[in-house]
Amino acid sequence: MPEQLHEDLGVGLKAVIVRSIDEASRRGAAKVEPEHLLLSIAASGDVAALELADVGLDYAGVEAALRGEREHALRAAGIEPVAEERLHATGSSRPGWGSSIREALKRGNFTARRDRSRAERERLAVADALIGVLRLDLGTVPRALAYAGVDRAALITRLEHL
Amino acid sequence: MTPHLPEPTGAEADDLAAVVALRELADRLEDAAIERAMRAGWSWGQVAEALGVTRQAVHKKHHRRLETAGIELRRRNA
Numbered sequence: 001m002p003e004q005l006h007e008d009l010g011v012g013l014k015a016v017i018v019r020s021i022d023e024a025s026r027r028g029a030a031k032v033e034p035e036h037l038l039l040s041i042a043a044s045g046d047v048a049a050l051e052l053a054d055v056g057l058d059y060a061g062v063e064a065a066l067r068g069e070r071e072h073a074l075r076a077a078g079i080e081p082v083a084e085e086r087l088h089a090t091g092s093s094r095p096g097w098g099s100s101i102r103e104a105l106k107r108g109n110f111t112a113r114r115d116r117s118r119a120e121r122e123r124l125a126v127a128d129a130l131i132g133v134l135r136l137d138l139g140t141v142p143r144a145l146a147y148a149g150v151d152r153a154a155l156i157t158r159l160e161h162l
Numbered sequence: 163m164t165p166h167l168p169e170p171t172g173a174e175a176d177d178l179a180a181v182v183a184l185r186e187l188a189d190r191l192e193d194a195a196i197e198r199a200m201r202a203g204w205s206w207g208q209v210a211e212a213l214g215v216t217r218q219a220v221h222k223k224h225h226r227r228l229e230t231a232g233i234e235l236r237r238r239n240a
Contacts, residue, residue, distance in 0.1 A: 028190045073183035076176040082187060089193035090231035142170040143179055 010122030013129055016040045020101075025091040031098035034133045034141045035066050041130050048127040051158055055150050062144075069144035100139055108132030109160060127159045134159070196224050200233050 020040040024032040042052050042059045052058065057065065071081050109128035113121050121128075134156050136142055145152055168175060192213075199209050210217040 028193055029186070030189060069179070070183050070186075072171075073176065073179035074187065077180035077184055079180075079184065079187070082191065087187075087190045087194050089190065089197045090227055092227055137167060138170050138175060140179070140182065143175065146171045 010125050012044070012046060012122065013125040016044050016046070016126050016129070019043065021095060024095040028087070028089050028091045029095055030092055032095050032101055033098045034100050034104045034136055034139070035062075035144070037101055037104065037129065038062055038133050038141055039066075041126055041133070044126060046126040047124070047162060048130045048159065051127070051155065051162075052130070055155055056148065057145075057150065061148070065144040065148035065150075066140070068147050069140055072143070072147060100136065104132040104136055104141075105129060106132065107135040112160070124162055127162050131156055131159050193224070193227070196220070197228060197231060197233070200228055 016037070017040070020036040021032055023036040023039045027036070029036065039059065039062050041048050042057060042062045043049070049058075052062070074081055109131040110121075110125070113124060113128070116124075133141055134145075134152050142152065196209055196213075199212075204212075206221050207217045210220045213220060
């Protein structure tokens with residue numbers, strides 16, 4: 001688990017992080033990346049997931065946004081998307097942590113709620129991790145959200161005010 | 163030069179994202195193609211020859227994953 005999470009941040013966030021490893025593995029990714037954390041958060045049922053769903057980013061919405069980004073990126077190189085069935089493979093059972101997910105967690109909102117109770121901080125831990133993902137300015141997630149027409153800054157503000 | 167925040171979907175970002183997407187595509191295609199070949203009875207040596215890499219390299223990278231997949235790996239001429 002990335003070093004940013006060495007503190008005990010509650011079972012909710014831990015479950016979300018563990019699921020992000022499954023998301024990466026299932027997609028044949030060698031590394032767990034912020035998009036896997038985003039998918040995991042969207043599927044969590046957490047208050048953060050409700051905020052995501054509110055802007056059209058339920059689990060299917062996140063999947064569609066990520067697919068759209070990949071298609072854009074491949075077209076930039078003149079490549080048409082390859083059919084999913086040709087890419088089907090048994091995933092790596094132990095994907096490593098990518099550098100971007102470490103950066104996302106570093107940008108999380110964990111220390112901003114110091115004045116809240118421990119229970120409150122734990123309740124909002126997933127939302128605070130999501131803020132970190134949304135604070136990434138470059139790369140797959142901000143691209144996917146831009147193409148999906150999601151206002152990242154507005155979403156961050158909403159999450160900060162939880 | 164004034165520091166500025168580049169757009170995540172600008173022209174430069176598109177080229178860089180294409181690199182990420184192509185790497186991911188190549189990795190996934192490699193996993194899928196090797197798995198398909200091994201299921202069809204190819205040996206490690208044959209897969210390595212087709213990829214233009216050493217048998218050791220391909221074995222080290224894919225051995226555990228394919229064992230997990232339950233593929234009966236060809237030992238002879240491997």
